[in-house]
Amino acid sequence: MAAADIQNRNAFEEVEGLTRHVAQFVTDARYEDLSEELLELGKKSILDGLGLALAGSVAKSGELVRQYLNGQGANGPATVIGSSLKVQPRFAAFANGVGIHADDYDDTQLAVGKDRVYGLLTHPTAPALPAALAAAEARGASGRELMLAYHLGVEVECKIAEAIDPRHYQHGFHATGTCGTFAAAAAVSKLRHFDLDTLIRAFGCAGSQSAGLRENFGTMMKPFHAGRSSESGVVAADFAEMGWTTTEKLLEAPRGFFRAAGGGFDSTAIIDKLGAPWTFVSPGVSIKPHPSGSLTHPGMTEMLKMIREHDIKPEQVERVDVGTNQNMPNALIHHQPRNELQAKFSMEFCMAILLLERRAGLEEFTDEVVTRPDVVEMIKRVHFGVHPEAEAAGYDKMTTIITVKLRNGQSIQGRADFGKGSPANPMTYDEAAEKFLGCASFAKWNMTKAEAIIEQVRSLEHIENIKALMANLSE
Known part of the structure; x- marks a missing residue:
């Protein structure tokens, strides 16, 4: 018709x-x-x-x-x-x-x-x-x-x-x-x-x-x-x-x-x-590279890149600021997750687990890992909210702006609009396999x-x- x-x-x-x-x-x-x-x-x-x-x-x-x-x-x-x-x-x-x-x-x-x-x-x-x-x-x-x-x-x-x-x-x-x-x-x-x-x-x-x-x-x-x-x-x-x-x-x-x-x-x-x-x-x-809400993935892709490029160690981190548009905190609602299902909708957990383990797969999203003392402590260092620049970028992106402040006073910054597995950075069939x-x-x-x-x-x-x-x- x-x-x-x-x-x-x-x-x-x-x-x-x-x-x-x-x-x-x-x-x-x-x-x-x-x-x-x-x-x-x-x-x-x-x-x-x-x-x-x-x-x-x-x-x-x-x-x-x-x-x-x-x-x-x-x-x-x-x-x-x-x-x-x-x-x-x-x-x-x-x-x-x-x-x-x-x-x-x-x-x-x-x-x-x-x-x-x-x-x-x-x-x-x-x-x-x-x-x-x-x-x-x-x-x-x-x-x-x-x-x-x-x-x-x-x-x-x-x-x-x-x-x-x-x-x-x-x-x-x-x-x-x-x-x-x-x-x-x-x-x-x-x-x-x-x-x-x-x-x-x-x-x-x-x-x-x-x-x-x-x-x-x-x-x-x-x-x-x-x-x-x-x-x-x-x-x-x-x-x-x-x-x-x-x-x-x-x-x-x-x-x-x-x-x-x-x-x-x-x-x-x-x-x-x-x-x-x-x-x-x-x-x-x-296609998701991590078992968590899709809105976490640009930030996770960028955080993992930052960790590897700057060899960031957990004990070096004083504070992490993560900023997005206003719709993303509306979905990522668990700021202090108590179990694996809540952790999937927690930007704070997703950043914390990457800093601690340098990976975030099925083995990391478990109740036992989410409630580990070092994970709970690292989550407290992550601050998630709306960033004016990310808001201005529009809702047709998942713009995520990250600042990692180290204890030595150094700040490391990163930004991503899309995560691994997106059409902008797709997986091959072999990667999906x-x-x-x-x-x-x-x-x-x-x-x-x-x-x-x-x-x-x-x-x-x-x-x-x-x-x-x-x-x-x-x-």
Whole structure:
């Protein structure tokens, strides 16, 4: 559907045909529409997501999810990654969504608009990939079918997140939990070859299930949001396929998703923008080098560089000042973290652990490390707040300005707008594979299987049945 076919009455109230416009994009898309560049970018995030699901399987949340599923009697065809469990697709989507997001180590959508917080829109893979995997495994779909469904899910999720008024996030909604539901619904609908009207109803069902509040950041509920959004997309497709009725204008209606959840939206972020360009291509998706909130990563990248270049020792540090724009402290809310989940949203911890250990991986984000006396003491030396220069740089960057004051009176300064793994400083496939192996090792996964997964994803388009991949992700 072209832009000319849509009557724009009021960009903040109603744009007729917008839900249909999005659904038409999904139903019309073909694998041949995906460029080689797009496919290669997607493979890195798919591999990243699989590794994170393995790492998440050994988190406390993973244990509790499996405990819950064992009590549901929900045996089925879909794999709970990192376990021997086979469950119904909706439950596999939930479990693997929680797993991917459990360590807050998963990829991040980057914003286009300057009024939006760069890196704070959604985590695109956590809702989209688990639903696509579950539906693909249940149907015996090919690697090409999986990739098409995954890319469509990510694209729908990201463009919806880009369009909604920034108030949606700023006032407390977690966009991964809300917009991610549409990603999962789009991915599953594509794998099931829904026609246009059925897909529109799947979106109608998805929108009424979208949920997630940022007050729960730093707790198990944050990854729950990702899992539930993925599960809800599967449920939406299930009911749409049975003939469940919904509104045909869930996105754009005055009482629909955009108005209710955000107060408004920018239709130009969606109309004729789906796949033009694909979000993976521009502005890009960032893969995390550290298992913490994405807003910490420019500062962490710069701090690690400063530590190495100046050989900064912990005992030399008197004070560290970290300044950002005002939206970053609004998300990094734990200034004196008491556990690993809070530490993921603590700029103070992230700076402190790098100064003490010169690394910040899964092994550092544990309750035992967070509460270590030397860590608690170093956190007291880190001061985090708003810096006028960072604020002036705009919200389409994650500008972080660092000053390390040493006990000898010397001051060392650094600034970064983007972190390692961002499109400005991307990971190669081999670097993503190295991160994957780290996650697999953390989960004590069979390393022969882990190496095989890397090569399977590298040539995913040649896999005839996705069950071959899932076998290496199952005990």
